[in-house]
Amino acid sequence: MTVKFTINGVKVEAESGDSVIDTARRYGFDIPSLCHHQAVTPYGACRVCLVEITKGGRKKITTCCNYEVLDGIDVVTDSEAIHKHRAMVLELILAEAPDAEPVKKLAAKYGVNVSRFERPKAGAAQERHDCIMCGLCVRVCTEIVEVNALAFNGRGYNRGVGGPYLEAPQSCIACGACAWVCPTDCIGFVEEDGMRKVLKWDRELPMEKDEDGRPFAPKFQLHYFKEKFGLPADIYKKAPGTR
Amino acid sequence: MALIANSAKLRSYREELVDKKAKEGKKVVAICAGTGCNAYGSPKVVAAFREEIEKQGLSDKIEIKPTGCHGFCERGTLVLMHPEKQLYQRVKPEAVAEIVDRTLKGGEVLEEHLYDNPVTGEKHRTEHEIPFYKHQERLILGKNGEIDPTSIDDYIAMGGYDGLAKALEKGPEAVLEEVKKANVRGRGGGGFPAGRKWETCKNAPSDKRYIICNADEGDPGAFMDRSILEGNPHAVIEGMIIAAFTIGSDEGYVYVRHEYPLAIERLTIALAQAREWGFLGKGILGTGLDFNIKINRGGGAFVCGESTALMMSIEGKVGEPRAKHIHTVISGLYNKPTNLNNVETYANIPLILDKGADWYIGKGTKGSPGTKIFSLVGKVNNTGLVEAEMGMTLRQIIFDIGGGIPDGNEFKAVQTGGPSGGCLPASKLDLKVDFDSLWEEGSMMGSGGMIVMDDKTCMVDVAKYFLGFLKFESCGKCTTCREGLRRLHELVTDISEGKGTEETISLIEELCDTVEAGSLCALGTTAMNPVLSTLKFFRDEYMAHVKDHRCPAGVCKELITYEITDNCNGCMVCAKRCPEDCIAGEKKQLHVIDIEKCIKCGICKDVCKFDAVRVY
Ligand SMILES: Cc1cc2nc3c(=O)[nH]c(=O)nc-3n(C[C@H](O)[C@H](O)[C@H](O)COP(=O)(O)O)c2cc1C
Ligand code: SF4
Ligand code: SF4
Ligand code: SF4
Ligand code: SF4
Ligand code: SF4
Ligand code: FES
Ligand code: FES
Numbered sequence: 086m087t088v089k090f091t092i093n094g095v096k097v098e099a100e101s102g103d104s105v106i107d108t109a110r111r112y113g114f115d116i117p118s119l120c121h122h123q124a125v126t127p128y129g130a131c132r133v134c135l136v137e138i139t140k141g142g143r144k145k146i147t148t149c150c151n152y153e154v155l156d157g158i159d160v161v162t163d164s165e166a167i168h169k170h171r172a173m174v175l176e177l178i179l180a181e182a183p184d185a186e187p188v189k190k191l192a193a194k195y196g197v198n199v200s201r202f203e204r205p206k207a208g209a210a211q212e213r214h215d216c217i218m219c220g221l222c223v224r225v226c227t228e229i230v231e232v233n234a235l236a237f238n239g240r241g242y243n244r245g246v247g248g249p250y251l252e253a254p255q256s257c258i259a260c261g262a263c264a265w266v267c268p269t270d271c272i273g274f275v276e277e278d279g280m281r282k283v284l285k286w287d288r289e290l291p292m293e294k295d296e297d298g299r300p301f302a303p304k305f306q307l308h309y310f311k312e313k314f315g316l317p318a319d320i321y322k323k324a325p326g327t328r
Numbered sequence: 329m330a331l332i333a334n335s336a337k338l339r340s341y342r343e344e345l346v347d348k349k350a351k352e353g354k355k356v357v358a359i360c361a362g363t364g365c366n367a368y369g370s371p372k373v374v375a376a377f378r379e380e381i382e383k384q385g386l387s388d389k390i391e392i393k394p395t396g397c398h399g400f401c402e403r404g405t406l407v408l409m410h411p412e413k414q415l416y417q418r419v420k421p422e423a424v425a426e427i428v429d430r431t432l433k434g435g436e437v438l439e440e441h442l443y444d445n446p447v448t449g450e451k452h453r454t455e456h457e458i459p460f461y462k463h464q465e466r467l468i469l470g471k472n473g474e475i476d477p478t479s480i481d482d483y484i485a486m487g488g489y490d491g492l493a494k495a496l497e498k499g500p501e502a503v504l505e506e507v508k509k510a511n512v513r514g515r516g517g518g519g520f521p522a523g524r525k526w527e528t529c530k531n532a533p534s535d536k537r538y539i540i541c542n543a544d545e546g547d548p549g550a551f552m553d554r555s556i557l558e559g560n561p562h563a564v565i566e567g568m569i570i571a572a573f574t575i576g577s578d579e580g581y582v583y584v585r586h587e588y589p590l591a592i593e594r595l596t597i598a599l600a601q602a603r604e605w606g607f608l609g610k611g612i613l614g615t616g617l618d619f620n621i622k623i624n625r626g627g628g629a630f631v632c633g634e635s636t637a638l639m640m641s642i643e644g645k646v647g648e649p650r651a652k653h654i655h656t657v658i659s660g661l662y663n664k665p666t667n668l669n670n671v672e673t674y675a676n677i678p679l680i681l682d683k684g685a686d687w688y689i690g691k692g693t694k695g696s697p698g699t700k701i702f703s704l705v706g707k708v709n710n711t712g713l714v715e716a717e718m719g720m721t722l723r724q725i726i727f728d729i730g731g732g733i734p735d736g737n738e739f740k741a742v743q744t745g746g747p748s749g750g751c752l753p754a755s756k757l758d759l760k761v762d763f764d765s766l767w768e769e770g771s772m773m774g775s776g777g778m779i780v781m782d783d784k785t786c787m788v789d790v791a792k793y794f795l796g797f798l799k800f801e802s803c804g805k806c807t808t809c810r811e812g813l814r815r816l817h818e819l820v821t822d823i824s825e826g827k828g829t830e831e832t833i834s835l836i837e838e839l840c841d842t843v844e845a846g847s848l849c850a851l852g853t854t855a856m857n858p859v860l861s862t863l864k865f866f867r868d869e870y871m872a873h874v875k876d877h878r879c880p881a882g883v884c885k886e887l888i889t890y891e892i893t894d895n896c897n898g899c900m901v902c903a904k905r906c907p908e909d910c911i912a913g914e915k916k917q918l919h920v921i922d923i924e925k926c927i928k929c930g931i932c933k934d935v936c937k938f939d940a941v942r943v944y
Contacts, residue, residue, distance in 0.1 A: 129651050132807045132846045146845045151651045166845075173842035177811040201835060202815045218804065237646075237804070240629065242814040244804030 092160045105149035105160055106134055114162050117171065117191055118150055119178065119268045120219035125228050127151035128220050132174045133191070137161040146170065168195065176200045182215035185269035214285075215271035218244055222263035222272060232256045234286070235263065253287040330606025334614035335493040338484070345485040354391040355432070356410040358473050359419075361394035362558055363551070363590055364401030369421065370394070373405045376424035390432060393482075396472040396559015396594075397551075399713035400460060403443065408473050413455040416441035446709045447731045460710040463728045465691065465699050465717040468675050472559035477594045480601040483562040489607055491678030495570045496615050503574045503681065504530065510685035511697050512677070516542050516633075516670025517746075517774050517850065519696070519763035522677075525667060529657040530575045532665035539572045539580035539619075540642070540661065540668045544626045544633035546585065547746035547777050548797065552701040553671035555713055557584070557591035560675070561598035565621065567674030569607060570681060572619040575667055580621040583638050586628050595623060630801035634849050635660075635668050637803070648803050649849035670775070672701055692718030696762035700776055706742075707782035709734050714778075716761065723757040726780055737782040741865070743790065745774030747797050748854035750861030751781070751790060770861045772854065786883035787866040788873055792820045794858035802851060809852030812843035816859060823870060825886040826877040833870060837863070882943035885928045892919045892932075895940035902932035902941065 086101045092109050099108040104127055106116055119131035129151040136149045139159040146166065161167070172195040179192045180202035192198070223235045223246060234254035238245045248254030259281045264274035273284030282289045332338050357377065361370050377392045398406050403417035407427070416427065419441060430436040442451040443458050452458045455473075475482045483489070495503045508523030529537060541564060545553040556564060568580050584592050599621055602608045610618045624642050631637050632647035639661045641647035660666025676698055680688045689697045696718040702725065704714045709731030716725050722742055726732065733739050741751040744761075750771030752759065759765055763773050781790065799813035819836050822828040840856035847853045863870060872878045879887040892902075898916040910926050913919030919940075921932070933941040 128805075129848055130805050130807065132848075135846055147653070148651070148846075148848075152653050170842045170846050173839065174807055174846055177807050177815065180815075181811060202811075202818075217807070218810065220805075239804070240631075241800050241802040241804045242810055244810060 088154045088156050090154060090156060090158045090160065093162055094159075099154040101154065103154050105136070105138070105152045105154055108154055109136075109149070109160065109162060116149060116162050117194075119188070119191070119217065120221060121150040122221055122225070122266060125221070125224040128224065130218060130220050131178065133171055133178070135167055135170050135174070137164060137167060171195055172197055177202060178217050179203070181217050182269045182271070185215045185217075185271065187268055187270070188215075188217070215269045216246060216285075217269055218246065219268055220246070221266045221268065222246060225262050225266050226257075230258070230260055230262050232258055234258075247286060257283060257286055257288045259283050259288055259290040330609065331604060332489075332606045332613065335497065338489060338493050338613065342484050342487075342490075345481055349485065352388070354389060356391050356393055356474075357432070358393045358395045358408040358410060360396070360398045360404060360406040360408075360473075362397030362401065362404075362472075362555060364397060365404035365406060366590070368404040368418075370405040372421040373407070373419055373424060376421040377407075377428065380425050380428040384428060384433065386428070386432070393476045395475060396477050397469075397555035397713065398473045399464075399466075399469055399555070399715070400710070401713070402711050407441075408455065410474070413473075414453055415443060415455050415458065417443050445731070446734065459731060460712070460714075460729055463720075463724065464715050466715045467679060467691070467699050468556065468560075468563070468672065469701060469713060469715045471563070472555065475560055477559055477561055478597050480562060480598065480605055483560070484605075487682060488562055488678070489566055491681035492566050492569055492573075492607065493613060495573055495681045496613055496617065498681075500530070500574045500576070503570065506685045507574070507677065507680060510680045510688040511695075512673065512680060512688070513696060513763055514670055515672035515676070515700065515775065517772075519767075519773055522669055522673055525657055525669070526571060526575055528655070529665045529667040532658045534665050536579075536662075536664045537575055537577040538661045538664055538666040539568055539575065539577045539621075540638070540666060541568055541580070541582040541671055541674055542633060542635075542638060542668055543582055543584040543588070543591070543671045544638065545588075545671075545775065546630035546633045546801075547775055549705050549779070550703050550746065550775055550777050552703055552713055552776055554585075554588050554591050556671050556675050556701075557588070558594050561591075561595045562602065563675040563678055564595075564671055565598060565602050565607070567669075567677035568621060569612065569617075569619055570677050571667060571669070571674065573612075573617050575665075577667070578618045578620070580619060581624050581642055581661075582621060583624045583626055583632075583642060585626045592623060592625070599623070629803070631803045631849070631851055634851065636849070638668070639666065648805055649851075651848060672776075693760065693762045695764050700761070700773065702776045702778045704730050704778045704780070706778075706780040707733055707737065707785070708780040718762045719760045721758050721760055722752065725761065725778070726757070730780065733780070733782050735782075737784060739780070740783045740785055741781045741787065741790075741862075743771075743779040743781065743794075743858070744777065745772035745857070746777040747794050747801075748772070748851070748857050749774050749777060750857040751787060751865065752861070753865040756865075770857060770864060772857065784881060784883070786824075786879055786881035787862040787869050788820060788824050788879070789881075789883045791859045791862045792817065792824055795820055795855070798851065798855045802855075806846070806848045806852055808843045808846040809848070809855065812839055812847070812852070813855055815839060816843070816856070820859060823873050824879070824884040826873065826884075828874045830874060833863070833874065888928060888943050889923055890921050890926055890928060890930075890932060891923075891942050891944065892921055893940050893942050894918070895938050896936075897938055897940070899938070901935050901937070905931050905935050907931065 088099050088101050097112050109116055116134050118134045127150045129148045134148050134150045175192040175195050176197045180200040182188045226235045227233050234257040261274045264272035275282050279292050280289050359374050374394050381390050405419045407416040407419045444451050455461045512522045513519040543553050627641040627647040632641050634649045635656050637647040637649045656666050692698045699715050699717050701715045705711050714729050741753050743751045766772050795817040799817050802809045804810040819832050844853050844856050872880050882888050896918050903911040908925050910922040911919050
């Protein structure tokens with residue numbers, strides 16, 4: 086069903102079920118995001134996509150990645166208040182991930198170059214190394230890769246992401262999808278010595294070699310895909326590209 | 329076959345019960361068996377009474393009835409003798425034989441068991457004379473002192489399930505109008521009008537709707553919902569059935585906090601009886617209404633009390649709030665329209681149906697009809713559960729019901745509304761307590777927490793305490809709440825340690841603004857209340873910490889010094905008790921504290937009988 090509403094006064098259309106953020110971007114409006122990816126369910130964690138939405142005469146500041154389009158709403162993607170709140174959210178995030186380039190860049194765009202919150206910190210938060218708890222890795226692993234290797238652990242400022250009970254995730258197939266999608270690039274994914282390593286999860290898997298002896302993918306991953314898609318037993322004898 | 333086939337049968341059944349009780353003419357001795365009194369040994373008191381009654385051959389004259397909480401737990405075990413409502417408090421099993429002999433048999437009043445008013449020194453004989461009870465309006469809690477919660481007959485005899493019978497006769501539309509007219513507002517925190525919520529849920533297109541009762545009660549120190557469930561579970565069940573009938577639901581859940589075993593036990597018994605008697609199940613009271621209720625044990629986290637997290641938890645997932653751009657009344661449990669109300673909200677419903685909306689709106693204020701149960705704690709003479717008519721002032725609740733501040737100290741502030749409530753100063757004591765007035769002053773009704781603070785309390789320390797609680801209970805999903813509350817806690821801690829500046833205060837205010845605007849659920853969006861309200865009403869105190877590095881209340885350890893004054897007579901008690909061995913002095917000589925070594929534990933001040941230790 087087609088839904089009609091306005092963004093910054095411009096009349097727009099979308100399909101019901103679409104999110105405000107995706108629609109806005111389709112129309113060329115710029116809204117920052119750190120925990121959003123079109124391929125997975127919206128989660129609403131980072132809070133940088135704050136906008137103003139007026140519904141039934143009531144204006145509210147809200148995140149828009151997890152806001153499904155509705156007939157007749159008015160969306161404003163930038164205002165003094167929005168700018169101020171986004172800047173504050175980014176200042177909080179910058180203190181969590183002071184070394185992450187994408188975060189630094191986005192924060193700078195909002196005039197935040199140093200965070201007033203940065204300080205030596207104690208406890209679990211310190212171990213997080215630039216993770217901003219966006220949950221993209223968890224959602225990608227669950228919804229796209231479908232191996233459910235990752236989950237959130239703990240709550241509040243003690244929240245962490247990893248395998249169950251923060252142990253190395255046992256069902257990880259080292260596909261690297263989480264590392265690819267991580268907004269702060271803090272997962273770390275390398276291939277060396279015939280091994281594939283997902284550094285943050287402490288997962289190391291040997292690579293299968295093709296007929297010419299070139300390593301191309303972790304055995305575990307291939308086994309999983311074979312099972313999942315019912316592929317013939319020798320499908321992976323050749324590396325992609327030589328097949 | 330259900331015991332009560334229809335409304336006519338319910339009425340005749342009640343008449344029989346009442347007749348039977350009248351014929352027996354037994355004197356009822358209600359002994360509180362709530363969680364509080366149980367801790368004081370109430371089961372032993374009950375057993376002692378039963379044994380003594382048996383021994384003295386009084387079984388056909390006196391009924392011993394264990395009940396739910398009477399609200400005055402600090403005075404447990406409470407023994408309430410009907411019909412005059414003579415009250416004995418702090419009753420121990422050893423005293424029982426004498427009470428049976430002299431009071432129940434002999435009609436004598438035993439002074440030593442009467443309530444002694446700490447303010448006036450007077451002794452009061454009956455519940456109506458005790459100020460703690462006298463100024464309350466106990467529409468809901470009052471029945472706790474009369475009903476055996478394990479007996480559905482007790483509830484029915486008092487008019488129980490009559491509200492349901494009337495509702496079924498009226499039809500769902502008329503019931504909805506009645507509930508809307510009564511304007512009963514949610515007692516679980518938000519104060520949203522229940523009638524409007526019911527209406528939206530009823531009109532949401534679906535083949536299935538759910539009714540849920542929120543009994544997660546996670547606010548520290550709160551126990552109103554527990555006490556209702558323990559003392560009068562059928563009132564909640566009846567309220568839920570009426571909601572189901574009105575909205576059109578056949579399935580209900582009570583989501584009970586995990587740490588409430590007694591409430592779960594009493595609720596389980598009550599549900600089984602309601603089924604057997606025909607108030608639950610198929611064709612309730614001979615109508616087409618089918619409805620059942622299941623108990624769901626809470627997930628154990630404070631945030632599980634939030635509506636979306638609670639529903640996730642019932643579905644077996646991790647209880648974490650999700651965005652509510654589409655309300656749970658439209659798409660809630662298993663994506664079906666779901667009506668969630670609090671325990672106390674449901675307990676109000678049978679009253680409204682039984683006595684009518686007109687009667688109900690005659691109680692309380694225009695915007696907030698009825699009563700509200702508070703858990704009155706902190707620096708106040710009478711602590712306990714208090715049911716006050718809406719619109720009573722804070723002063724009336726704290727001084728008339730609560731008996732004022734103990735030890736001759738001054739009132740300083742009252743924190744209302746649980747961990748995200750605000751602190752109100754003495755200048756607001758005449759504020760009428762209702763949903764809107766509290767909100768306007770930067771506090772809230774919440775679920776009814778009321779913590780009284782005296783002049784020995786530091787408001788910076790108070791803000792720090794609540795932030796500490798909230799940052800720990802945040803689920804951690806949103807940046808604004810997870811990081812925002814952690815940072816707020818750090819900043820307020822800085823101030824309490826003398827490391828803050830005026831910039832710290834403005835950063836706090838700036839950050840509060842974004843935490844409020846940018847968080848997903850109400851835990852985050854209300855978390856700034858304790859800080860902002862203390863900043864608003866006690867800014868001087870923050871300034872003293874920041875500018876003079878001084879804690880005026882003498883609480884913040886980093887900013888205080890202990891000193892022994894001339895009042896010291898050299899009794900040596902403090903020197904012996906000091907854990908750091910840093911008090912020196914000869915017998916009968918002035919003692920001195922080595923402030924380098926002192927860890928500011930306060931023991932010396934507590935043990936000195938001569939008021940010689942000073943904090944500055
Ligand atoms: C963090 C959090 C905790 C909550 N805990 C409770 C609770 O323990 N009991 C309760 O009734 N409502 C609680 N609520 C409020 C519920 O979300 C909901 O508003 C309420 O149960 C609705 O019932 P009412 O309208 O009858 O008050 C909580 C809300 C939040 C944000
Ligand atoms: S690398 Fe492992 S944890 Fe990451 S998405 Fe793939 S399977 Fe999941
Ligand atoms: S590791 Fe990366 S993707 Fe995963 S939650 Fe942290 S920041 Fe997000
Ligand atoms: S506001 Fe706090 S408790 Fe609520 S969803 Fe966000 S992080 Fe969780
Ligand atoms: S307890 Fe009091 S009076 Fe006794 S030595 Fe210490 S300060 Fe002096
Ligand atoms: S405050 Fe504690 S450590 Fe300091 S002098 Fe008194 S008893 Fe000793
Ligand atoms: S992108 Fe919307 S909350 Fe992160
Ligand atoms: S438990 Fe007995 S009065 Fe509260």
